[in-house]
Amino acid sequence: MARRPRSELELFNAPTSQDPEAEKVSKQIDEELRKEADRLKRKKSREVKVMLLGQAESGKSTLQKQFQLHYAAKTLERERPTWRPIVLFNIIQAVRTIMEELDLEFFSHTQTSSSTSNGLSSSSSSLLDSSISELQRARWKADFAQVRARLLPLTAIEESLASDLVGGVMITRGRTGFVRAGWQSLLSGMRARAAADNTYADHTPGTSNLAIKALSMVQDDVVELWNHPAVKKLIKLRKIVLQESAAYFLNNVSRIAISNYIPTTEDILNVRIQTLGVTEHSFEINVGGQTMNWLLYDVGGARHAWVPYFDDATAIIFLAPISAFDQYLEEDPRTNRIDDSLQLWTMVCSNLLLKNAHLVLMLNKTDLLREKLNAGIKVRKYITSYGDRPNTYEEASEYFRAHFLQVHRRKDVGKRAMYVHFTSMLDVQATRSILAIVGEAIIRSYMESVGLS
Numbered sequence: 131m132a133r134r135p136r137s138e139l140e141l142f143n144a145p146t147s148q149d150p151e152a153e154k155v156s157k158q159i160d161e162e163l164r165k166e167a168d169r170l171k172r173k174k175s176r177e178v179k180v181m182l183l184g185q186a187e188s189g190k191s192t193l194q195k196q197f198q199l200h201y202a203a204k205t206l207e208r209e210r211p212t213w214r215p216i217v218l219f220n221i222i223q224a225v226r227t228i229m230e231e232l233d234l235e236f237f238s239h240t241q242t243s244s245s246t247s248n249g250l251s252s253s254s255s256s257l258l259d260s261s262i263s264e265l266q267r268a269r270w271k272a273d274f275a276q277v278r279a280r281l282l283p284l285t286a287i288e289e290s291l292a293s294d295l296v297g298g299v300m301i302t303r304g305r306t307g308f309v310r311a312g313w314q315s316l317l318s319g320m321r322a323r324a325a326a327d328n329t330y331a332d333h334t335p336g337t338s339n340l341a342i343k344a345l346s347m348v349q350d351d352v353v354e355l356w357n358h359p360a361v362k363k364l365i366k367l368r369k370i371v372l373q374e375s376a377a378y379f380l381n382n383v384s385r386i387a388i389s390n391y392i393p394t395t396e397d398i399l400n401v402r403i404q405t406l407g408v409t410e411h412s413f414e415i416n417v418g419g420q421t422m423n424w425l426l427y428d429v430g431g432a433r434h435a436w437v438p439y440f441d442d443a444t445a446i447i448f449l450a451p452i453s454a455f456d457q458y459l460e461e462d463p464r465t466n467r468i469d470d471s472l473q474l475w476t477m478v479c480s481n482l483l484l485k486n487a488h489l490v491l492m493l494n495k496t497d498l499l500r501e502k503l504n505a506g507i508k509v510r511k512y513i514t515s516y517g518d519r520p521n522t523y524e525e526a527s528e529y530f531r532a533h534f535l536q537v538h539r540r541k542d543v544g545k546r547a548m549y550v551h552f553t554s555m556l557d558v559q560a561t562r563s564i565l566a567i568v569g570e571a572i573i574r575s576y577m578e579s580v581g582l583s
């Protein structure tokens with residue numbers, strides 16, 4: 131007859147050690163505990179902890195997606211539909227931001243002068259005034275009034291889409307329009323479910339289907355708005371400031387506005403959603419014949435308060451977006467974003483708690499840097515110390531690299547070697563090669579740290 135498993139209480143009240151049966155059970159338990167401890171020790175000894183650091187929007191989550199793409203492609207495949215509402219959210223956010231700025235431009239300025247000959251008032255504080263005629267302005271205002279009315283049903287969905295994403299928590303309506311705490315747990319819940327049932331379903335179907343429908347009905351208006359000369363002009367004048375990925379999504383509206391839309395890998399890499407807190411991602415990665423469990427910690431924003439929890443990190447990958455030379459911090463508009471990155475990098479290099487971590491520096495968004503320089507944006511205008519150097523990609527990228535290297539040379543408390551890469555996290559092929567190099571270097575450093583080299 132099969133023996134009934136003993137309950138914990140029975141084991142607790144088990145006969146004394148003279149009882150051979152009890153001794154056998156006790157030995158068995160000891161053996162199992164030892165095995166479990168061994169297993170945990172083995173697992174821990176194969177764990178590579180990597181912390182992703184860098185200012186907000188530096189590309190940490192995008193790097194995490196690239197890791198996933200190269201080392202756990204199946205999971206990314208399963209998650210595809212869960213990015214659908216977020217893509218839609220990014221599009222609606224962009225449309226709403228443009229509309230708000232146009233509203234301010236055309237309808238909210240202090241009207242100073244009296245009516246003009248065509249019956250429209252002219253405003254004195256408009257940014258566009260200096261560069262366009264009154265007639266032009268009146269035409270644009272009329273264009274916008276029409277488009278605005280047609281786009282209202284689309285922008286009205288933003289909040290319910292957002293509240294679906296955050297499980298009803300809340301969403302801000304600022305430029306970044308970030309989603310507050312809650313979305314990650316929901317998204318990871320959705321991912322877990324998608325992974326578990328292996329389905330390809332959107333887990334917020336109601337609202338995102340509604341959003342797709344609304345988008346498909348007004349897609350021509352979205353395109354018209356996006357290509358309108360007034361919008362282009364206000365973007366150039368930096369009156370309208372959109373997320374970096376807005377242009378990508380607005381240029382792809384007709385592809386996305388279909389009922390069976392599933393985000394492509396490029397869409398997923400372009401999505402912008404702020405990470406809050408720390409998210410852990412685990413991958414089995416085989417580097418040089420060794421399969422290790424990599425734990426990637428994606429730290430939202432520049433929250434260095436988390437650093438003490440990662441004093442056992444094998445490596446830190448620090449991302450510095452070098453395209454940001456003409457941008458300032460949202461929370462402190464006097465701080466240039468490259469300066470901010472250098473300050474954070476100084477903190478990382480000089481942090482004693484992290485002194486054993488292998489350092490990798492990724493000078494990211496090189497594609498955007500190129501674009502900006504090609505468009506004639508001058509580094510010197512924003513960073514005076516750039517002086518008379520040529521405004522070329524080669525010169526500027528080298529200039530930024532030298533600054534980061536200098537900080538490392540002066541501030542590194544661990545006397546570590548440092549690996550620098552120029553990256554564009556949207557470039558799948560180039561990132562694949564860089565991840566292979568970075569992976570090997572991290573494993574080598576890991577082996578040295580555990581005395582296996």
Ligand SMILES: Nc1nc2c(ncn2[C@@H]2O[C@H](COP(=O)(O)OP(=O)(O)OP(=O)(O)O)[C@@H](O)[C@H]2O)c(=O)[nH]1
Pocket residue numbers: 184185186187188189190191192193374375399400401402403404405406429430431432494495496497498553554555556
């Ligand atoms: N053009 C370009 N865009 C990039 C690159 N890397 C990231 N992005 C985009 O930049 C935006 C911000 O990237 P994220 O990965 O969300 O930034 P993050 O560092 O995780 O930001 P937080 O979560 O706020 O800390 C996203 O829209 C990305 O698609 C790059 O190399 N080039």
Ligand SMILES: [Mg+2]
Pocket residue numbers: 190191192403404405428429430431
């Ligand atoms: Mg992030």
